[in-house]
Amino acid sequence: MAAQPAPTEPTGIPVLILKEGTQRTAGRDALRINILAARAVAEMVKTTYGPKGMDKMLVDALGDVTITNDGATILDKAEIQHPAAKMLVHVAKSQDAEVGDGTKRAVIIAGELLKQAEDLVNKNIHPTVIISGFRKAMEEALKVLDEIAVSIDINNDEVLKKVAKTSLTSKAVHDAREYFAELAVTAVKQIAESRGDKIYIDIDNIQIIKKYGGSLMDTQLVYGIVLDKEVVHPGMPRRVEKPKIALLDAPLEIEKPEIDAEIRISDPTQMKAFLQQEEEILKKYVDKLSEVGANVVITQKGIDEVAQHFLAKKGILAVRRVKRSDLEKLERATGGRIVSNIYDLKPDDLGYAELVEERKVGEDKMVFVEGCKNPRSVSIVIRGGLERLVDEAERSFRDALSSVADALRDSKVVAGGGAVEMEIAKYLRRYAVKVGGKEQLAIEAFAKAIEGLVVAMLENAGLDTIDMIMKLRAAHEKEGGKWIGVDLNTGNLVDMFEAGVIEPVSVIATAIKGGTEAATIIMRIDDIIAASKLEKKEEAGKKPEEEKKEED
Numbered sequence: 001m002a003a004q005p006a007p008t009e010p011t012g013i014p015v016l017i018l019k020e021g022t023q024r025t026a027g028r029d030a031l032r033i034n035i036l037a038a039r040a041v042a043e044m045v046k047t048t049y050g051p052k053g054m055d056k057m058l059v060d061a062l063g064d065v066t067i068t069n070d071g072a073t074i075l076d077k078a079e080i081q082h083p084a085a086k087m088l089v090h091v092a093k094s095q096d097a098e099v100g101d102g103t104k105r106a107v108i109i110a111g112e113l114l115k116q117a118e119d120l121v122n123k124n125i126h127p128t129v130i131i132s133g134f135r136k137a138m139e140e141a142l143k144v145l146d147e148i149a150v151s152i153d154i155n156n157d158e159v160l161k162k163v164a165k166t167s168l169t170s171k172a173v174h175d176a177r178e179y180f181a182e183l184a185v186t187a188v189k190q191i192a193e194s195r196g197d198k199i200y201i202d203i204d205n206i207q208i209i210k211k212y213g214g215s216l217m218d219t220q221l222v223y224g225i226v227l228d229k230e231v232v233h234p235g236m237p238r239r240v241e242k243p244k245i246a247l248l249d250a251p252l253e254i255e256k257p258e259i260d261a262e263i264r265i266s267d268p269t270q271m272k273a274f275l276q277q278e279e280e281i282l283k284k285y286v287d288k289l290s291e292v293g294a295n296v297v298i299t300q301k302g303i304d305e306v307a308q309h310f311l312a313k314k315g316i317l318a319v320r321r322v323k324r325s326d327l328e329k330l331e332r333a334t335g336g337r338i339v340s341n342i343y344d345l346k347p348d349d350l351g352y353a354e355l356v357e358e359r360k361v362g363e364d365k366m367v368f369v370e371g372c373k374n375p376r377s378v379s380i381v382i383r384g385g386l387e388r389l390v391d392e393a394e395r396s397f398r399d400a401l402s403s404v405a406d407a408l409r410d411s412k413v414v415a416g417g418g419a420v421e422m423e424i425a426k427y428l429r430r431y432a433v434k435v436g437g438k439e440q441l442a443i444e445a446f447a448k449a450i451e452g453l454v455v456a457m458l459e460n461a462g463l464d465t466i467d468m469i470m471k472l473r474a475a476h477e478k479e480g481g482k483w484i485g486v487d488l489n490t491g492n493l494v495d496m497f498e499a500g501v502i503e504p505v506s507v508i509a510t511a512i513k514g515g516t517e518a519a520t521i522i523m524r525i526d527d528i529i530a531a532s533k534l535e536k537k538e539e540a541g542k543k544p545e546e547e548k549k550e551e552d
Contacts, residue, residue, distance in 0.1 A: 025528040034084035034522045035114045041085045042111020045071050049104050050457035051169045052488050067388050070395045071103030072096040084522050091518040095510055100402020101167055102507040105453060109515025112452030116445035117523055125438050131520045133442020137428055138516040142509055144427045149412040149505045160185045160404050162500040166416050167403040171396035172389060176216040183221050183380060184400040190378050192408060201405040207329055207379040212390045213362035214383035222379040224353055224372045225330050229319045230365035231358045232303055235312035238358045245351035246294035247330055249340045252285050253304035254278050279306055285342050286310040292347050296356045300327050317356060319367050332377040406504035415496035416503045417485030418454035422472045425451045461488040
């Protein structure tokens, strides 16, 4: 039997496995594109870092302007599209959600790590080896951070004020930072709760209200809640001392039924009786409130005009359509209880304050509920001569609140001003020698990336980076040089702890973790497969006549 010829391989025939129009980038090119995009985001944020950092002006599609140097706000408003660059936006958001500060630090660390990784890849070191080295370096950095951190007395307000001032140094509110730091410490300590051996702090229990007009120094802390509403009826009192406050989640009006209903009235007396019945129901509501002793009523729902009249006659101050979140803050501040059925209201459910008063702030009227006994919720009314400044002051104040809260939770701090970064880098270089091999290069690159934060800070201050880094490295090698950093005003090396530049441990630890994770995720990608947007473009580009022909 004759032997069968072996089947030949088809040549020159393209095999399509992806949809037409799909773009694919693989290998080194994919890695390079992703690193470039992520580094571009880090470079954008880098110029805002440190006490001498600059601001960014962001203009959205509607023409609204935001002027800020807050990392999370910049990345959120910039509407970044590149998928790899978006990862740094997520890092900033998670940093903001976790510790409330240090967003720029996390993004810059990621950018610096990718910059170092690119150099290593160009030296033919495999990304997997680099990632392994970075992970070891991160774990060592966190261990060193925990070892060098200094425990603080959480009852020492001066230390907490220094933490708040450090957070506010690079912000637009620099001139008022002393005052803002004091307010931040007072507000956070007021809402802090001890649960077992831990301190629980929910920053949302600090209500921040912005009103432009006046100066930053007119900002005030209210031991209670400020409602951005006015008293509903001109006949009501505008000031009630030692009030008893009813908090309602129920309307003081006759609600329309959920289903359509029809009432047939055949003569005017029936109409009159119907209206009187409505009036009687509202009068009973008001009588019930008066009976339990309430002289201030704050409700989430509406108040009918007839009910307003009855309340005014009884001398009860009323505020309507208050946000649910504000009502819950009032509950925590006044010790009252939100009631959903007026007839269930009891004297024990009423809240207490020293004063409820309607005041004019700027052009608006606001109701101040203040002087609560031991408020678990407080308010800050931020003032400023310019709307943009008030917006930035709010962002800055939130960072300061978060820093103080982190310091209270951690009860451990480190010195800022480049000191902690230089100390971590020093330990990492020693650790790299112990590890050896190609991973040693990755760990040394990690140390250089951490120093990149100090370089960014020095560049923004206009100082000679190479000279200053060498001086810092030498200072940290000496005995007792652990907290040596740079005074950016003079360019001198100083002990940052003595200078009062202090940061919570968790802000730095979270930034190192977040930055490293983002960098390693980007480095693991060796293939980008982007689906085509061709069909949508074709659909959008169709002329009406063509569509009509198709229909025919």
